[in-house]
Amino acid sequence: MRTHVHTGTAEPPADPREVVLQVRHLYKSFGANQVLSDFNFTLYRGENVVVLGKSGSGKSVLIKCIIGLMKPDSGAIHLLGKEVTTLNHDELDKLRARVGFLFQSNALYDSMTVRQNLLFPLRRTWMKQEHYNEDEMVRQALKDVGLEHTMEMMPAELSGGMRKRIALARTLIMRPEIILYDEPTTGLDPITGREIVDLIVAIQKKYRASSVIISHDMTCVRLASDRVVMLIDGKCYAEGTYDELQRSDDPKVKQFFE
Amino acid sequence: MYEAGDLSRFAGRFMREWFRPRYELAEFFRQCFIIGYKSFPLVALTGFIMGLVLTMQLRPSLIRYGVESQLPAMVGIAIVREIGPVITALIFAGKIGSSIGAELGSMKVTEQIDAMEVSGTNPFKYLVVTRVAAATLMLPVLVMLGDAISLYGAYLGVNIRGNTSFHLFFTQVINNLAYGDVLPAFIKSFFFGFAVGIIGCYKGYYSQKGTEGVGRSANAAVVIASVMVFVIDLLAVQITDLLGLN
Numbered sequence: 337m338r339t340h341v342h343t344g345t346a347e348p349p350a351d352p353r354e355v356v357l358q359v360r361h362l363y364k365s366f367g368a369n370q371v372l373s374d375f376n377f378t379l380y381r382g383e384n385v386v387v388l389g390k391s392g393s394g395k396s397v398l399i400k401c402i403i404g405l406m407k408p409d410s411g412a413i414h415l416l417g418k419e420v421t422t423l424n425h426d427e428l429d430k431l432r433a434r435v436g437f438l439f440q441s442n443a444l445y446d447s448m449t450v451r452q453n454l455l456f457p458l459r460r461t462w463m464k465q466e467h468y469n470e471d472e473m474v475r476q477a478l479k480d481v482g483l484e485h486t487m488e489m490m491p492a493e494l495s496g497g498m499r500k501r502i503a504l505a506r507t508l509i510m511r512p513e514i515i516l517y518d519e520p521t522t523g524l525d526p527i528t529g530r531e532i533v534d535l536i537v538a539i540q541k542k543y544r545a546s547s548v549i550i551s552h553d554m555t556c557v558r559l560a561s562d563r564v565v566m567l568i569d570g571k572c573y574a575e576g577t578y579d580e581l582q583r584s585d586d587p588k589v590k591q592f593f594e
Numbered sequence: 595m596y597e598a599g600d601l602s603r604f605a606g607r608f609m610r611e612w613f614r615p616r617y618e619l620a621e622f623f624r625q626c627f628i629i630g631y632k633s634f635p636l637v638a639l640t641g642f643i644m645g646l647v648l649t650m651q652l653r654p655s656l657i658r659y660g661v662e663s664q665l666p667a668m669v670g671i672a673i674v675r676e677i678g679p680v681i682t683a684l685i686f687a688g689k690i691g692s693s694i695g696a697e698l699g700s701m702k703v704t705e706q707i708d709a710m711e712v713s714g715t716n717p718f719k720y721l722v723v724t725r726v727a728a729a730t731l732m733l734p735v736l737v738m739l740g741d742a743i744s745l746y747g748a749y750l751g752v753n754i755r756g757n758t759s760f761h762l763f764f765t766q767v768i769n770n771l772a773y774g775d776v777l778p779a780f781i782k783s784f785f786f787g788f789a790v791g792i793i794g795c796y797k798g799y800y801s802q803k804g805t806e807g808v809g810r811s812a813n814a815a816v817v818i819a820s821v822m823v824f825v826i827d828l829l830a831v832q833i834t835d836l837l838g839l840n
Binding site: 437 | 701704705706709710711714715
C-alpha cells in the first residue's frame with residue numbers, strides 16, 4: 337500500500353475488500369473550535385487501523401461520533417451497513433451490540449463485581465436470544481485476557497493494567513465485529529502498555545474483528561496497526577503502513593516519528 | 595433561569611421515560627432498598643430525637659398557660675402536619691440527594707454512563723428513572739415511619755416529668771388528628787421525594803470538570819433540594835389553605 341498524503345477531498349481509490357466502516361466528509365466543532373473538518377476514512381473487515389494524532393486533535397471525538405455517543409455537525413458514518421447519523425435509539429442499540437468500545441478510562445462499573453461488569457452488556461443485549469451459557473462466556477472472556485481469578489473482585493481491587501484487561505474482556509464478551517479502542521495504553525507503564533498491545537493483536541488474530549485504535553503511543557501504533565491514519569488539523573492528513581509513514585518526508589508526518 | 599429550564603426539561607424527560615418500556619424493575623427495587631431501607635436508621639434516630647426534644651421544649655410553655663394536658667395533641671399535630679415530613683425530607687435530601695449527585699457525577703466523569711449507552715442500555719432509564727421513582731415512593735414511607743417513631747419519642751418525653759399511659763397518649767394524638775392534617779402531609783412528601791431525586795440526578799447526570807465537578811454536583815444537589823423542600827412546603831400550605839383543609 338502506498339502512503340497517501342491527503343491535500344484535498346478526493347475519494348480514495350476503490351478497494352475490493354469488504355468495507356465495515358466508512359466515514360465521509362465528517363465535520364464536528366465545539367463552538368469556534370473546529371475539531372473534525374472533512375474527515376474521511378475507511379475500515380475493512382479484519383483490519384487494524386490506528387488513528388494517530390496529537391492530544392486534543394479530535395481522535396476521541398471521532399470514535400464517539402462513530403459509535404453514536406456524539407452527533408457530528410455534518411457528514412456520513414456508514415457502520416456495518418447502517419448510517420449511524422440517521423438511526424433512532426433502538427436501531428442504534430442493535431448496531432452497538434455488534435461493536436465493542438474500550439474506553440480510555442476503562443469505564444468499569446464501580447458498584448459491580450468483575451463478573452457483573454461482564455454480564456451487564458451480555459444480559460441486556462443477548463437476553464432475548466436463545467440459550468447461551470453466560471458463565472462459560474464470562475470465563476472465556478476472562479481467560480482471553482488472562483484474568484480468570486478476578487471474577488468476584490471489585491474494580492477498585494484491581495491494578496490499572498488489570499482494569500484495562502477487564503474492560504477489554506467486557507468488550508470481547510459481546511463477540512463484536514468491530515472494536516473501537518480509545519487510547520488503550522494511556523496511563524499505563526510501558527511494560528503493561530506493551531502487554532495490552534500484544535493482547536489487542538492476539539485478540540484481533542483470534543476473533544478476526546476489525547479494530548479502530550485511537551492512540552498517540554508510537555509503540556502501540558507500530559505493533560498494533562495494519563494501517564495508520566493520521567488525524568491532523570481535523571482531516572485525514574496521511575495514511576499508510578507504519579513503515580511507509582515513517583519514511584515520509586512530510587514535516588507534519590515526520591514529527592510523530594522523531 | 596437557564597438551569598431551571600434545563601431542570602424542567604430533565605423532569606419532562608423523566609415523565610416521558612417513566613411510562614415507556616423497558617422497565618428496569620430489578621434496578622428500581624435495588625434503589626428502593628438503598629434509598630428507603632438504608633435511610634431508615636438515620637430517619638428513625640432523628641425522628642426519635644425530634645419528638646423527644648419537641649415535647650420537652652413545649653411542656654414549660656403549656657404549663658404556663660395551664661394546658662399541659664393538651665401536650666400529646668399539640669405534639670401529634672405538629673409532627674404529623676409539618677415537622678415530620680419537612681425534617682425527614684431535609685435529612686433525606688442530605689443523605690440521598692448528595693449520594694445520587696456524587697454517584698451519577700462520578701459515573702459521568704469516568705465514562706460509565708457512556709459505557710452503559712454503548713452496551714445497549716438507556717442510561718437515563720436505568721439510572722435516573724429508577725432513582726427518582728424510588729425516591730418519590732420511599733420518602734412517604736420514611737415519613738410515616740419517622741412520624742411513628744417521633745411520636746414514640748414524644749411519648750417518652752411526656753413521661754420524663756409526667757405519667758401518661760401509652761394508650762392514653764396515642765388515643766389523644768389520634769383523636770386530635772383530622773384527615774386535613776394527615777392527607778396533605780402525606781401527599782406533599784411524594785413531591786419532596788421527587789424533588790430530591792430529580793435534583794440529585796440532574797446535578798449528577800450533567801456533572802462536569804472531573805472530580806471537582808463531582809463534589810460540586812453533590813453539594814449543589816443537597817442545597818437546591820433542601821431549598822426546594824421549603825418551596826414545595828410553602829406551596830402545599832397555600833394549596834391546602836385554598837382547599838379549606840387547614
